[in-house]
Amino acid sequence: MKKIVLLTLVFGALMFAFIAKASNIVECFDCDASKESTAVSNWAWQYIPNASLTSPGSVISKTVTVIDLAQREASTYEVKKARLPGSPMQPAVYSVALSKVQTEATIQMQMSEIVAADNEMKAAAKALVVPNSVVSNAWEFVNCAYCQTRIRDFLNNSIPGQIETLVQVVNHFAQTLGLVQTSLPNIFKMNLESGGNVTFKLTLTNSPVELEIELMSVTDEGGNVVPFNAANLKGLNLYITNPAQANIINTFIMHYSMYIPVRTGRVTITDCLRPDLPTCKVTN
Numbered sequence: 001m002k003k004i005v006l007l008t009l010v011f012g013a014l015m016f017a018f019i020a021k022a023s024n025i026v027e028c029f030d031c032d033a034s035k036e037s038t039a040v041s042n043w044a045w046q047y048i049p050n051a052s053l054t055s056p057g058s059v060i061s062k063t064v065t066v067i068d069l070a071q072r073e074a075s076t077y078e079v080k081k082a083r084l085p086g087s088p089m090q091p092a093v094y095s096v097a098l099s100k101v102q103t104e105a106t107i108q109m110q111m112s113e114i115v116a117a118d119n120e121m122k123a124a125a126k127a128l129v130v131p132n133s134v135v136s137n138a139w140e141f142v143n144c145a146y147c148q149t150r151i152r153d154f155l156n157n158s159i160p161g162q163i164e165t166l167v168q169v170v171n172h173f174a175q176t177l178g179l180v181q182t183s184l185p186n187i188f189k190m191n192l193e194s195g196g197n198v199t200f201k202l203t204l205t206n207s208p209v210e211l212e213i214e215l216m217s218v219t220d221e222g223g224n225v226v227p228f229n230a231a232n233l234k235g236l237n238l239y240i241t242n243p244a245q246a247n248i249i250n251t252f253i254m255h256y257s258m259y260i261p262v263r264t265g266r267v268t269i270t271d272c273l274r275p276d277l278p279t280c281k282v283t284n
Contacts, residue, residue: 195221
């Protein structure tokens with residue numbers, strides 16, 4: 001198997017966003033192959049002392065497992081740290097070589113359990129439709145301080161069993177390996193009962209046991225992306241498929257002194273310069 005060799009004088013290793021432990025476990029959150037190999041190399045520099053390599057040509061080999069819960073992956077490396085041959089008159093030079101090896105079966109099985117529980121929770125969440133009683137329309141998200149919280153509460157109240165199961169599986173895995181990072185991020189898209197959909201980042205937390213969400217985008221029934229900030233309404237071009245859709249949009253944006261013509265096709269959100277227009281009158 002191809003080896004990755006990193007050679008340097010002993011000046012200390014670069015630090016990345018990972019958590020290393022002397023127990024041969026490295027946590028690397030959402031890492032690509034380069035960051036993962038760097039994390040393992042840093043583990044070797046930290047936990048295989050240079051002083052233990054007493055003579056030129058000596059080698060110490062250890063096995064390290066990288067846990068990446070963000071990607072639901074576990075990878076194991078054989079790590080070899082060596083003192084290179086050289087003149088006794090020169091400073092000692094050390095190298096670290098990494099080779100991927102088979103991950104322990106127990107760790108693989110536990111990670112598979114996490115993946116299975118995570119997939120079950122995601123399937124249950126994706127089957128949900130946000131009812132009008134939670135958020136009445138995609139355009140309600142404009143300047144909405146409560147929409148994210150209401151969708152979060154709706155999720156947590158709708159699939160408590162799947163959330164609890166996933167938390168238990170993750171906690172057992174974390175306790176077994178001594179993990180610190182236990183959040184599981186996901187990107188979700190859920191349909192709105194009124195039409196359109198909402199996309200958000202969902203993260204599982206265990207204190208308390210619940211799902212946290214971060215809104216990313218909202219699309220209405222006509223495929224128009226709804227801005228979260230009312231300051232971004234003016235000049236926005238929309239495509240309207242029927243007059244009723246235009247009237248619904250106006251009921252929300254008129255609160256910010258904006259409106260669109262009630263017609264189909266391409267329209268532009270503009271200021272309500274004529275308060276007498278029906279589309280500019282706030283009725284609730």
